[in-house]
Amino acid sequence: MSDPNVLKILQDAGIDVLSCMQCGTCSGSCPSGHYTILNTRRLVRKARKNKDMLHDDDLWMCATCYNCQERCPRGIKIVDAILSIRTIAVHEGIMLPEHRAVSQFMLEYGHAVPINDATKVMREGLGLELLPETVHKYPDALEDVKTLLRSCEFDKLVKD
Ligand code: SF4
Ligand code: SF4
Known part of the structure; x- marks a missing residue:
């Protein structure tokens, strides 16, 4: 190192x-x-x-x-x-395991914290749309997000 x-x-x-x-x-x-x-x-x-x-x-x-x-x-x-x-x-390959874990979510779902049912219920209660204006709502854009992350070598930086 x-x-x-x-x-x-x-x-x-x-x-x-x-x-x-x-x-x-x-x-x-x-x-x-x-x-x-x-x-x-x-x-x-x-x-x-x-x-x-x-x-x-x-x-x-x-x-x-x-x-x-x-x-x-x-x-x-x-x-x-x-x-x-x-x-x-x-x-230098140094980061907290928790950050490495949420980075894997980013690579897989395009979100560090993917939406879940509890969050959907909270959003509904606040009068928001069920899904945010992200890849959750536009799943076709997920491949674009993955391409961007790969092109800046984010995947290599955060690999286990
Ligand atoms: S606020 Fe913090 S960084 Fe700024 S001078 Fe004071 S101790 Fe230093
Ligand atoms: S949490 Fe806020 S106040 Fe504390 S170090 Fe970070 S930016 Fe500064």
């Missing part, structure tokens, strides 16, 4: 984690951190020190709500950093 220089990759992308002053505004604003181990400030500190983040479970706990990025007093693109590091991790 290669050893990517994450800090340099972030800097090259214009993400200035070195300007972090460790104020903790990001962690305090983080809804995921209230329910998981995610500590955004710690994650940014690791990025600053160029420590191994590819094997840090925190990396996968972010829900990409952008609260932290909107509030960071230093204007650091925190979520962009997290997404960039996730991309590096996946290309």
Whole structure:
């Protein structure tokens, strides 16, 4: 396995984690951190020190709500950093088993979370159509989705 220089990759992308002053505004604003181990400030500190983040479970706990990025007093693109590091991790073959599993759903059904009967009942209760405007409603488009996923080699990235 290669050893990517994450800090340099972030800097090259214009993400200035070195300007972090460790104020903790990001962690305090983080809804995921209230329910998981995610500590955004710690994650940014690791990025600053160029420590191994590819094997840090925190990396996968972010829900990409952008609260932290909107509030960071230093204007650091925190979520962009997290997404960039996730991309590096996946290309290194590192991802949570749960994400690998939902990726298989994506490849098979064109949805990370395929619809089920309970969801249909909820949709009906909300006055929505039974099926969303996706491959569920237009099953002929599923082959197109699969072709797109194969063409960007998503299937190879997420294979077991
Ligand atoms: S809010 Fe910004 S400056 Fe403060 S700890 Fe988080 S990343 Fe660093
Ligand atoms: S984008 Fe991620 S890290 Fe930032 S506040 Fe939302 S869940 Fe937390």
